[in-house]
Amino acid sequence: MTAEGAAADNLPGAGLPATPLEDWSPRPWLLAGLGALAALFVHLLVDDFDPDAARSAGAAFFVFGSLSFALTLGPGRLRDSALFSGGLGIVMAGLAWHWVRAKDSAAGEEFAFAAAVFASAIAVPLFQADFHRTRFATSYRLTHFHVWTDAITGAGAIAFTGLSWLLLVLLDQLLQLVGITAIDWLFDQEWFGWVWTGGAFGAALGVLRNNLKVIGSLQHVVLLVLSLLAVPLALALLVFLVALLASGGQALWNATDAATPVLLACAVGCFVLANAIVRDGEDAISGNTVMRLTAIILAAGVLPLAVFAAVSMGLRIGQHGLTPERIWAIIAVGVAVAYGLAYVAGMIRGKRAGWAGQVRQANLYLAAGTCVLALLLALPLVDFGAISARSQVARLDAGEVSPDDFDYTALRWDFGDAGRRALDRLAQRDGLVGEKATLAKAQTSRPYDWDRDLAQDGFTGTVRVQPANPALQARVEALLNAEPWRCSVYCVALDLGAQADGGRQIALVQGYGYEQLTLPADPASPAAPPAPEVAPAAVPLNEQSRVEVREETVRYIYIDGKKLGQPLP
Incomplete structure (x- = not known):
């Protein structure tokens, strides 16, 4: 163990070494500049709100690298902090690059990146506590201190940033009273916000982290307030368990749709509030008998809640099969079960007197293990979409779901390339399965949840083609069978003429408006929406330029003599 770790366990009072509590005067200025510069780079990289993989990777590097550097920076730790934060930024950049690039071909990419964010959130306080040097001999008190001070200073910096914007708006209104519009001009500059x-957040974070002694006292108050919530949660947990046992579990199984997230949320609540009472050492734990008993109930309650969540998820999977989201839920349930088992085992080993110490030790081991697991899950090692597609098709083949009720749309949109390959194979089958799969393949946009029944049943409304054209009528009806949400009950398809590539442009008219679509030359191909409008290029203007007004014919769609919507291009 390092001298810092030893000091953390032996110092009286706060029990923390001097280094993390040291006031470092350059910190607010450095973090303000770092925050402003990182935010500027992020703006330049994502200013179009749809960045490619490379620019997303750059934005991830600046966001996570700068946040980590701001939290870990301190006197004497510049090199170590820079190396760790740079490495963290590179890892997050690489993952952002991969998952953005694989967006259309992967399944559950948002969950994978969220796992990487979760791993980062655990890795930072472990690094601050020197876990990379001391491993599992790391001081739990120091780790606990950094977890809570990071959370409190981060929340404080966010609150200050919001207040700084309110002040800026107020100052702008004040100065405008005397004709000064400088701040209003800055508001119009995209980079300024x-x-x-970034600068306000960094400055506030720097000031707060220069006052960790005060934050340490505030942490004590925060944990004390949180522990007050522990008593009603423990009572509710006891009532829940008694009622569940009295009903033989029937009440829970009748609510499988919502049971798993609720049970997991309660297990997380038990974990947080139990640790709010247990604190970071025997000298800090509450001496109140009711609070100690509450902590025991909550710590022991994590396991049954996690087990019930696992059973509920198992029932859900048995009813509806695997999806990427359910696989991620299984992993979350598994982590909760691991914590619950560790807590129960620690309480058995520690018995009445030393159970809290066993829980603290389990927290350190589980935090490190969960960090590694989350990072592995963020890597593209396992294709959850392929696993889910095999599960769903197997249920169809086994007769567990009828061809009419099977979710072909999920294969088309939710399971990545593996799901679309499975859909291609289903489309080659005869009968209803092939027909439904072919309709799902023809979809050009993901139906909303309330449109899924329409997508499964096909188009049930009426469409009229003008001027009458039987071949075009068949193509329009094929489009609406694949995408029935485009026409609710009755619509008219106006033939706007042929395209250079042999396709056909139509206007699909309903009472509230119309949309333009291009039917491809190949009737088997899905319809394509029109290309987005592009602003006209600038025209050079000089003293010799001739400027004139010209009349142009504009086409509108009319219903019963009344003009509908915007003119046709």
């Missing part, structure tokens, strides 16, 4: 937000 990013730079102000």
Whole structure:
């Protein structure tokens, strides 16, 4: 163990070494500049709100690298902090690059990146506590201190940033009373909002982290307030368990749709509030008998809640098969079960007197293990979409779900390339399965949840083609069978003429408006929406330029003599 770790366990009072509590005067200025610069780079990289993989990777590097550097920076730790934060930024950049690039071909990419964010959130306080040097001999008190001070200073910096914007708006209104519009001009500059937000956040974080002694006392107050919530949660947990046992579990199984997330949320609540009472050492744990008993109930309650969540998820999977989201839920349930088992085992080993110490030790081991697991899950090692597609098709083949009720749309949109390959194979089958799969393949946009029944049943409304054209009528009806949400009950398809590539442009008219679509030359191909409008290029204007007004014929769609919507291009 390092001298810092030993000091953390032996110092009286706060029990923390001097290094994390040291006031470092350059910190607010450094973090303000770092925040403003990082925010500016992020703005330049994602200013179009749909960045490609490379720019997303750059934005991830600046966001996570700068946040980590801001939290870990301190006197004497510049090199170590820079190396760790740079490495963290590179890892997050690489993952952002991969998952953005694989967005259309992968399944559950948002969950994978969320796992990476979760791993980062655990890795930072472990690094601050020198886990990379001391491993599992790391001081739990120091780790606990950094977890809570990071959370409190981060929340405080966010609150200050919001207040700084309110002040800026007020100052703008004040100065405008005397004709000064400088701040209003800055509001119109896209870069300013990013730079102000990053600078304000960094400055506030620097000031707060220069006052960790005060934050340490505030942490004590926060944990005390949280522990007050522990008593009603423990009572509710006891009532829930008694009622569940009295009903033989029937009440839970009748609510499988919502049971798993609720049970997991309660297990997380038990974990947080139990640790709010247990604190970071025997000298800090509450001496109140009711609070100690509450902590025991909550710590022991994590396991049954996690087990019930696992059973509920198992029932859900048995009813509806695997999806990427359910696989991620299984992993979350598994982590909760691991914590529950560790807590129960620690309480058995520690018995009445030393159970809290066993829980603290389990927290350190589980935090490190969960960090590694989350990072592995963030890597593209396992294709959850392929696993889910095999599960769903197997249920169809086994007769567990009828061809009419099977969710072909999920294969088309939710399971990545593996799901679309499975859909291609289903489309080659005869009968209803092949017909439904072919309709799902023809979809050009993901139906909303309330449109899924329409997508399964096909188009049930009426469409009229003008001027009458039987071949075009068949193609329009094929489009609406694949995408029935485009026409609710009755619509008219106006033939706007042929395209250069042999396709056909139509206007699909309903009472509230119309949309333009291009039917491809190949009737088997899905319809394509029109290309987005592009602003006209600038025209050079000089003293010799001739400027004139010209009349142009504009086409509108009319219903019963009344003009509908915007003119046709």
